[in-house]
Amino acid sequence: MKQAEVLAKMQEVFDGIFLEKVAAKPELSPADVEEWDSLMQISLVIAIEQKFRVRFRVGEVEAARNLGEFADLIAKRIEA
Amino acid sequence: MNDAQLKSLALSGDTAFWGYLAARSRHAESFSELFFLSTLRKKARRVATESVQPRLRLAFVGGYNLYPLHELVEHLLTIRGIECERFLGEYDNYVSEVLDSSSPLYAFKPDIAFILPNGSRCRFSGSLLDAVERQRQAAVGAAEHLLNLARTFIVRSGAAVILANLGLPGELGLGSFRSRTLGADWSFRKAVNLELGLRAPAEVQICDVEFLSARRGIAAAEDARAWYESKQLGSPDFLVDVAQELSHLIASRRQGPKKVLVLDLDHTLWGGVIAEDGIEGIELGDSSPRGEAFKSFQKYLLALSERGVLLAVCSKNDHARAIEVFEKHPEMVLRLEHFAAFKANWEPKSDNLQRIADELRLGLDSFVFADDNPAEIEIVRQFQPQVEGVLLGPDPAEFISRLQAGRHFEPRNITEEDLGRTAQYRQERRRTELAASVTDMPAYLASLEMRGTIKEFDSLDLPRIAQLIARSNQFNLTTIRRSETELQGLLARPDYLCFTMRLEDRFGDSGLISVVIAKIEGDALVVDTWLMSCRVLKRQVEDEIMNEIFRLAGAAGCAKVRGLYLPTAKNGIVAGIYEEFGFKRTEDSAARKEFELELEKYQTRLTKIRVSRRAYEAS
Numbered sequence: 239m240k241q242a243e244v245l246a247k248m249q250e251v252f253d254g255i256f257l258e259k260v261a262a263k264p265e266l267s268p269a270d271v272e273e274w275d276s277l278m279q280i281s282l283v284i285a286i287e288q289k290f291r292v293r294f295r296v297g298e299v300e301a302a303r304n305l306g307e308f309a310d311l312i313a314k315r316i317e318a
Numbered sequence: 319m320n321d322a323q324l325k326s327l328a329l330s331g332d333t334a335f336w337g338y339l340a341a342r343s344r345h346a347e348s349f350s351e352l353f354f355l356s357t358l359r360k361k362a363r364r365v366a367t368e369s370v371q372p373r374l375r376l377a378f379v380g381g382y383n384l385y386p387l388h389e390l391v392e393h394l395l396t397i398r399g400i401e402c403e404r405f406l407g408e409y410d411n412y413v414s415e416v417l418d419s420s421s422p423l424y425a426f427k428p429d430i431a432f433i434l435p436n437g438s439r440c441r442f443s444g445s446l447l448d449a450v451e452r453q454r455q456a457a458v459g460a461a462e463h464l465l466n467l468a469r470t471f472i473v474r475s476g477a478a479v480i481l482a483n484l485g486l487p488g489e490l491g492l493g494s495f496r497s498r499t500l501g502a503d504w505s506f507r508k509a510v511n512l513e514l515g516l517r518a519p520a521e522v523q524i525c526d527v528e529f530l531s532a533r534r535g536i537a538a539a540e541d542a543r544a545w546y547e548s549k550q551l552g553s554p555d556f557l558v559d560v561a562q563e564l565s566h567l568i569a570s571r572r573q574g575p576k577k578v579l580v581l582d583l584d585h586t587l588w589g590g591v592i593a594e595d596g597i598e599g600i601e602l603g604d605s606s607p608r609g610e611a612f613k614s615f616q617k618y619l620l621a622l623s624e625r626g627v628l629l630a631v632c633s634k635n636d637h638a639r640a641i642e643v644f645e646k647h648p649e650m651v652l653r654l655e656h657f658a659a660f661k662a663n664w665e666p667k668s669d670n671l672q673r674i675a676d677e678l679r680l681g682l683d684s685f686v687f688a689d690d691n692p693a694e695i696e697i698v699r700q701f702q703p704q705v706e707g708v709l710l711g712p713d714p715a716e717f718i719s720r721l722q723a724g725r726h727f728e729p730r731n732i733t734e735e736d737l738g739r740t741a742q743y744r745q746e747r748r749r750t751e752l753a754a755s756v757t758d759m760p761a762y763l764a765s766l767e768m769r770g771t772i773k774e775f776d777s778l779d780l781p782r783i784a785q786l787i788a789r790s791n792q793f794n795l796t797t798i799r800r801s802e803t804e805l806q807g808l809l810a811r812p813d814y815l816c817f818t819m820r821l822e823d824r825f826g827d828s829g830l831i832s833v834v835i836a837k838i839e840g841d842a843l844v845v846d847t848w849l850m851s852c853r854v855l856k857r858q859v860e861d862e863i864m865n866e867i868f869r870l871a872g873a874a875g876c877a878k879v880r881g882l883y884l885p886t887a888k889n890g891i892v893a894g895i896y897e898e899f900g901f902k903r904t905e906d907s908a909a910r911k912e913f914e915l916e917l918e919k920y921q922t923r924l925t926k927i928r929v930s931r932r933a934y935e936a937s
Contacts, residue, residue: 272687273357278357280386296547
């Protein structure tokens with residue numbers, strides 16, 4: 239799966255979770271979204287794991303610096 | 319109502335949102351759902367008005383990261399109308415936070431502290447093959463260590479403590495040998511938890527993490543990644559279980575359990591309709607699966623009544639035919655004597671509920687109404703919104719769990735009075751019958767042969783005193799709530815005079831029915847708490863209590879008695895009581911009234927109660 243496809247599916251997750259409209263773009267980071275605190279982070283990871291049927295390994299998610307890297311991680315996990 | 323509908327309700331500022339939010343939040347079992355609801359609440363909060371109730375000061379300390387647990391708890395308390403101010407201890411620093419009285423934990427001045435010890439650190443340090451007695455002693459030691467921590471905190475802060483016990487590990491490592499020793503983590507923690515529960519003093523509530531993790535499944539409750547990444551207690555969904563339990567324990571300290579369960583008859587206590595199917599045709603008993611389920615439900619209700627929950631019937635039925643089932647059906651577990659009130663007629667259920675409340679002298683807010691019919695639940699919700707409705711649904715196999723899911727009848731403590739309550743109401747019915755046969759009041763009171771005992775507070779009575787203080791609303795002059803810890807503190811205060819009264823008569827023992835707390839301030843005895851069980855209203859108990867207040871005031875050298883009345887929505891029946899005794903109003907605002915009477919002006923009341931003992935006198 240390509241990054242763009244992953245981001246499109248992530249947009250669906252965002253629309254369900256964020257109350258405001260947040261566009262899933264590669265350069266987006268939590269600091270850009272007021273709602274995106276550590277509680278939101280936990281919830282987002284759970285929702286994404288369910289959506290893509292993946293389970294991240296310890297430390298992986300933290301290492302992603304923006305949404306693009308996060309999408310790449312998801313793509314890698316789906317293939318693995 | 320789906321997520322999208324709830325979201326638009328929240329954003330439109332519709333006040334109906336709050337009811338749906340509360341109902342869904344109370345039943346939420348997954349992190350994602352609870353988080354969604356909490357986010358909606360914060361969004362909707364911006365258009366809602368702030369509450370004026372005092373905020374609850376709630377501290378979280380423990381051997382785990384308490385974030386985001388505390389956010390979930392805050393949400394679940396908010397939907398119950400309890401706003402809180404939170405303190406979060408440092409990760410795994412709880413022992414020094416409690417032992418160091420200058421720590422930020424004490425500076426926060428919490429009302430309640432939640433202590434969550436680290437399970438993986440609670441291990442047996444000896445060998446798996448050590449003698450079991452040695453291992454058991456170590457478990458007792460570990461439990462006492464935690465309880466001492468809790469006690470230290472209570473003594474220093476005056477706050478209440480909710481102490482979590484330990485989740486059990488799901489490791490396969492030891493195989494079946496794990497149960498042949500108390501040295502394995504699995505069996506050692508079980509032993510610690512058992513000792514913890516059995517040894518905990520009344521003022522320490524246990525949050526049963528072991529039970530919660532077993533209920534969800536240990537494998538689903540554990541989450542190694544969440545531990546390594548952010549030192550979480552378990553999986554996100556498991557945090558929801560703990561938060562639900564914790565918020566329930568906290569809310570029940572303020573609101574107390576419900577007292578009365580009102581039941582429908584057809585399709586609730588038995589299958590079928592008695593008017594159509596007749597006594598032989600209804601489904602009840604072990605001969606069919608459905609009949610068995612109804613019988614089990616009745617057995618559960620009987621157990622509730624034996625624990626002190628009052629049962630009542632409120633049903634659209636012909637009275638005589640309904641009674642017949644209770645008297646004649648061989649498979650009925652519940653009999654008429656198990657009910658404190660019985661209304662089977664064609665009046666609206668909301669009216670019947672009011673009548674039951676009047677008969678039992680209990681507020682409708684202590685009622686739960688269970689029915690299989692959603693329309694009846696809706697009508698009651700509309701006309702008697704204080705009554706909590708439980709929809710039992712179409713399947714009798716689910717009735718018990720549906721009723722328990724509301725958690726309305728979970729006791730904090732069980733007292734002797736609880737176990738005998740239904741019998742007390744039965745005695746009350748006989749008193750009422752006697753009252754109806756005797757026309758003149760003094761003759762009726764004399765014929766009751768009442769005997770009273772008045773006694774200063776005694777640590778053995780504290781659980782019942784605390785329960786009355788937490789639950790009484792109607793005959794309660796000030797509704798000042800005090801925790802068991804605070805009450806314990808009063809025992810040692812020479813400037814406080816605190817007493818209880820018990821009442822017995824020819825029909826039986828009513829138990830501890832009144833509580834008075836008064837403080838000596840200069841030349842006045844100030845009564846800040848006076849409450850009484852409404853069951854003994856109009857039996858001259860008020861008169862004996864007032865006699866005792868003045869007797870004690872005299873013995874303490876006071877020249878006058880000052881009484882306090884803080885009006886609430888429910889205590890209107892005692893608004894005028896001080897004036898009835900001749901007190902003069904000295905302060906009169908909407909929120910607070912004060913009354914005063916000099917000792918020399920008080921006339922001791924003569925009553926038909928023989929008082930065999932008085933407070934602060936040797937028995």
